[in-house]
Structures are given as structure tokens and as C-alpha cells.
Amino acid sequence: MTSLNILCIQLGFHEAYPDASTLATTYNDGIYYVASFVQQEFPQARVEMCQMYWGERPEDFPLADYDYILISALATHFWSNIETLELIRRSKRPGCVVIMGGPHAAFAPYEALRYADYAVTAEGEIPAVQLIRALEAAEPVTAVDNLAYIGAGGELTLNKITRYGSFANAINPKLLARAPKLHWATVSMSRGCPFNCSFCYAIRLLGRRFRTKTAEDVRSELDAIYQQTGCNRFYVTDLNFTTRKGYCREIAETFRDRDYKFIAMSRINHADDMDLVLDLKRSGFEEYCLGVESEDPSVLRAFNKRVDPSEQTRRLLRFAENDITIHSAIIFGLEAQDRQAIEATAYWCAEARIMHPVFVCLAEYPFQDLLYGARQDIEDHRIIMEVPTYQHYSFVGIFPRHMRPSELQRGILDSYGIFFKRAFEIEQRPQRRARLKSYARSVERGRAGMEQHIRFLEELEKPYYTVSGTLKEDLLKADFDSRHGELRSWLQRSSKRSDIEFVKGYAR
Numbered sequence: 272m273t274s275l276n277i278l279c280i281q282l283g284f285h286e287a288y289p290d291a292s293t294l295a296t297t298y299n300d301g302i303y304y305v306a307s308f309v310q311q312e313f314p315q316a317r318v319e320m321c322q323m324y325w326g327e328r329p330e331d332f333p334l335a336d337y338d339y340i341l342i343s344a345l346a347t348h349f350w351s352n353i354e355t356l357e358l359i360r361r362s363k364r365p366g367c368v369v370i371m372g373g374p375h376a377a378f379a380p381y382e383a384l385r386y387a388d389y390a391v392t393a394e395g396e397i398p399a400v401q402l403i404r405a406l407e408a409a410e411p412v413t414a415v416d417n418l419a420y421i422g423a424g425g426e427l428t429l430n431k432i433t434r435y436g437s438f439a440n441a442i443n444p445k446l447l448a449r450a451p452k453l454h455w456a457t458v459s460m461s462r463g464c465p466f467n468c469s470f471c472y473a474i475r476l477l478g479r480r481f482r483t484k485t486a487e488d489v490r491s492e493l494d495a496i497y498q499q500t501g502c503n504r505f506y507v508t509d510l511n512f513t514t515r516k517g518y519c520r521e522i523a524e525t526f527r528d529r530d531y532k533f534i535a536m537s538r539i540n541h542a543d544d545m546d547l548v549l550d551l552k553r554s555g556f557e558e559y560c561l562g563v564e565s566e567d568p569s570v571l572r573a574f575n576k577r578v579d580p581s582e583q584t585r586r587l588l589r590f591a592e593n594d595i596t597i598h599s600a601i602i603f604g605l606e607a608q609d610r611q612a613i614e615a616t617a618y619w620c621a622e623a624r625i626m627h628p629v630f631v632c633l634a635e636y637p638f639q640d641l642l643y644g645a646r647q648d649i650e651d652h653r654i655i656m657e658v659p660t661y662q663h664y665s666f667v668g669i670f671p672r673h674m675r676p677s678e679l680q681r682g683i684l685d686s687y688g689i690f691f692k693r694a695f696e697i698e699q700r701p702q703r704r705a706r707l708k709s710y711a712r713s714v715e716r717g718r719a720g721m722e723q724h725i726r727f728l729e730e731l732e733k734p735y736y737t738v739s740g741t742l743k744e745d746l747l748k749a750d751f752d753s754r755h756g757e758l759r760s761w762l763q764r765s766s767k768r769s770d771i772e773f774v775k776g777y778a779r
């Protein structure tokens with residue numbers, strides 16, 4: 272156990288499909304928390320990080336030397352890096368164990384397990400350590416939390432789901448030693464979100480129980496990252512940072528004397544407590560990423576957003592008036608949203624003075640109801656799988672019933688034009704105009720990828736739509752069944768849908 276050699280790999284994005292949010296991201300914190308915890312629990316181990324976002328490549332590491340290779344991936348990373356995954360499989364030594372975690376392993380363990388021995392299906396620090404301990408002691412892995420693997424009988428096995436209580440994990444700054452100049456350092460201060468929006472996969476990963484680190488621990492963690500990287504801007508990846516006002520006040524107080532800037536994720540209702548917003552602003556919280564989703568009441572209702580639609584605009588304007596920059600994903604793809612509705616929403620974003628809207632397509636994984644008894648609104652056959660744009664929301668990944676996928680993608684692309692035109696008419700302050708200009712430039716870098724995706728969709732959709740643009744659903748479903756029917760039957764045998772304990776644990 273003392274001489275373990277462990278490599279952690281963050282898979283990267285496909286170079287043909289950059290978008291504004293992928294360009295803005297410097298690293299995903301999840302794998303760093305897992306690596307830091309593993310290093311803490313196995314102090315004698317050598318834990319290294321390969322960050323593909325920064326251009327590091329697994330082949331530049333001595334792959335045959337590792338006992339464990341830990342890989343983190345979103346769906347788009349997985350399908351953009353099949354060659355890399357194959358290379359890892361070829362180059363690792365035979366006894367080396369590959370463990371995959373992160374969103375893709377969690378929601379498509381059946382795909383992750385083509386390249387990994389084990390997939391972690393939720394929060395990952397404790398399971399990673401439990402698994403390594405069990406394997407090193409040659410004990411069974413049946414008691415390891417949140418684990419998926421192929422059992423002795425060739426069936427997919429899903430161990431129990433565990434939602435953890437408090438957490439005090441910090442990123443080990445040494446793992447960032449090779450970081451280039453960062454424009455954001457990514458960290459988390461809390462985990463979980465008590466809401467239950469219908470489309471949300473985040474709570475399936477990190478749970479609905481809101482848990483925080485102590486403000487003091489957060490300060491030590493951020494100070495250490497700042498010392499290591501020189502970066503004083505922090506991307507707080509908490510699902511819903513402002514869940515507890517008291518905690519926000521503590522954080523504000525703790526960072527009053529630092530010269531740090533923060534961007535955090537919150538809900539739009541945060542605007543109702545401007546006193547708190549301004550208190551946080553005094554400590555550097557000048558930007559938020561809000562789950563606005565839409566201004567359309569029917570869309571908000573469909574998503575179980577639990578917000579008052581008539582308040583959306585007023586709340587957003589209040590942020591702008593107080594010089595707070597708002598980023599938000601705006602979701603398209605629902606049946607209520609025709610081309611006209613899409614254009615109206617894009618225009619509204621400018622009127623409501625959102626600074627960075629990201630226009631995205633509703634996306635879901637297939638088999639979620641089957642595997643976990645989880646809600647799934649887009650049926651399996653309408654999901655476009657196994658492509659590098661899989662679950663990369665800027666790229667349409669479903670067959671809508673009311674318009675062709677390529678039309679929806681065109682709608683997403685054109686929304687930016689509508690938004691920027693109106694936003695430049697409205698925004699007069701030089702600082703806000705400069706922000707808009709720089710955002711417009713990064714959106715422009717994504718144009719070629721979207722155009723390429725439109726061409727791909729036009730080919731893909733050809734057989735499945737009538738001349739007037741209606742989905743030939745029976746044909747699509749029959750084709751899906753012939754391609755994935757066997758996989759579904761295999762997953763059916765591992766289904767947790769009727770395991771009440773599992774479903775209850777998963778929904779928490």
C-alpha cells in the first residue's frame with residue numbers, strides 16, 4: 272500500500288466544438304477533490320494529475336507505471352476521447368485498475384465500464400478510497416459506496432448509493448503546480464441543493480442535502496490555491512451557493528480583507544435580498560451564474576422551477592442596477608418553444624440585462640428511469656447518443672417533436688445575434704459594453720462548431736421527419752430498438768427501479 276502510484280486524468284473537450292463555457296473553464300474541481308482526498312488517505316502514495324484542458328496528454332505520462340488510473344469525464348469528454356481511452360487501455364500494465372468518475376460515469380456507467388474496471392456513480396472521494404483499500408486487501412468490493420462494475424456473472428452491478436454528511440475536503444495546491452496562468456480557480460464551498468428541478472442531474476450526483484465547509488477552512492484552501500497559482504478569482508461550483516443566508520454572511524465576512532473575486536451559482540430569488548447581495552459584493556462576489564432557464568411561465572412550470580415568472584425580469588434588472596454581472600443557461604427544446612418563442616426569449620435576455628446568456632438544448636441521458644428509477648422526460652429513442660457533442664448542451668442532442676434538430680440548432684445560433692443586437696442598444700456603460708464585446712468574441716469562436724453540427728444533424732435527421740417537419744416517431748423508435756434493444760435488456764436485469772431503498776437513497 273505504501274508505494275502506490277496513482278495517475279488522475281481529466282479528459283478534455285473536442286477541439287472542433289469549443290463554446291463560450293468550455294473556453295472559460297480552467298479545470299473541473301471534482302477530480303482535484305478526489306485526488307487530494309486519496310493523497311491525504313494514502314500519504315505514501317504518489318498521486319499525479321494529467322489535465323487535458325491545459326494540453327497535457329496521458330501518453331506523456333509513464334502509463335505502464337501506475338497501479339491506479341482515475342479518470343474524470345463529462346459525456347462530451349468521453350465521446351471526444353475514445354482514442355485516448357483506448358491508448359490508456361493498451362499502455363497501462365495488466366494489473367493496473369482504471370476507475371472512472373464524474374457525470375458520465377454516474378449516468379452512463381455502462382459506457383464508462385467499456386474502458387474502466389469501476390465507475391463511481393455519485394460523490395467520489397470516500398468511494399475511491401474504500402475501493403482502493405478493498406482491492407489492496409483483496410477484499411470484495413460489494414460494500415464500496417456508489418460503485419458500478421461488471422459482476423462475476425457478466426451483469427452490471429450497482430452498489431448502494433450513499434449521500435454523505437459534512438465534508439471538509441480541500442484541493443491540494445500541489446496538484447495545480449503545472450497550471451498555466453488561470454483566469455479562474457475552481458473550488459467548492461458547499462455541496463447539495465434542496466430544490467428538485469425536473470431536469471437537474473446535479474442533485475443526482477451530489478444529493479439534496481445542503482452541506483458546507485467551515486468558512487475558516489474555505490479561507491485556508493483559497494489562500495493556498497492563490498499562493499500556488501497566483502490566481503485571485505474563484506469559480507465557486509456549489510450547486511446553489513446562497514442556499515443558507517447565514518453561511519453567505521460568514522463567507523462575506525471571512526473574505527472581507529482579501530482581494531479576491533468570485534463567481535457563484537445561485538437562484539434568481541437571490542435578488543430579493545439586495546442587502547445580502549451587496550454584503551457579498553463588498554467581499555468580491557460580483558458575478559453569478561443563475562438558473563434562469565426562461566422567462567416563459569409554461570417552460571418554468573414544466574421544469575418545476577418554483578419561481579414566480581412575473582418576477583423574472585424585475586429581479587434580473589435589480590442585479591444589473593447594482594452592477595452585478597449575470598450569466599445564465601437559457602434552455603430551448605421544449606414543445607412549447609417554437610422558433611418565434613426562441614427569438615422572443617433571446618430578445619428578452621437582453622432586455623433583462625443578462626450579460627452572458629448561454630443558449631442551450633435540453634439534454635438527458637437514456638435509461639435513467641430504468642437504471643435508477645429517476646425522472647426522465649426525454650424518451651430514450653429521442654436522445655442523440657455516442658457522438659462528441661453528447662450532452663454538450665450548446666449542441667442539439669435530441670430529436671424534438673415540433674421541429675428538426677438542425678432547426679433548433681439554427682435557433683440557438685441565431686439567438687446570440689438577436690441577443691447581442693439588443694444588448695448593445697441597451698447597455699451604455701463602457702465596462703458593460705466591454706464585457707459584452709469580449710463575450711461576443713468567445714461566442715463567435717463557437718460558430719464553426721455549431722455550423723458543423725447543423726450539417727451533421729441535417730444528415731442524421733433526414734429519414735425521421737416528414738416534409739412538413741414532423742417527427743416520424745415510430746420509425747425512430749424502431750431504429751433505436753434495433754440498435755440498443757440488447758443493451759436495454761441487459762440493463763433491465765440490473766434495474767434498481769423497483770428497489771425502494773435504492774430509489775429513496777438516490778432521490779435524496
Ligand code: B12
Pocket residue numbers: 290292293295296297298299300301302304305341342343344345346347370371372373374375378391393394395396399457459471472473474476477506507508509510536560629631662663664665666
Ligand atoms: C459548476 C458547473 C459548471 C460551471 C463551472 C464548470 C467547472 N469549472 O467545473 C460552468 C457554468 C462553467 C459549467 C459549464 C459547463 N457544464 Co457544467 N456543471 C457545473 C455543476 C453544477 C457543478 C460541477 C462541479 O464542479 N461540482 C462540484 C464537484 C466537486 O462535483 P463533481 O464535479 O460532480 O465531482 C464529484 C463527483 O462527480 C465525483 N467525481 C468527479 N470526477 C471523478 C473522478 C473519479 C475517478 C472519481 C472516483 C469520482 C469523480 O467525485 C467528485 C467529488 O465528490 C455540474 C453539476 C454537478 N456536478 O453537480 C454541471 C455539469 C457538470 N455541467 C454540465 C455541462 C454539460 C457543462 C457544459 C458542457 C455546458 C455546455 N456549455 O454545454 C460546460 C462545460 C464546462 C466544463 N469544463 O465542464 C453537465 C454535464 C453533463 C454530462 N453528463 O456530461 C452537468 C452534470 C450539469 C447537469 N446536467 O446537471 N458547468
Ligand code: SF4
Pocket residue numbers: 464465466467468471472473474510511538562
Ligand atoms: S436549483 Fe439548480 S441545483 Fe438546485 S435542483 Fe434546481 S437546477 Fe438543480
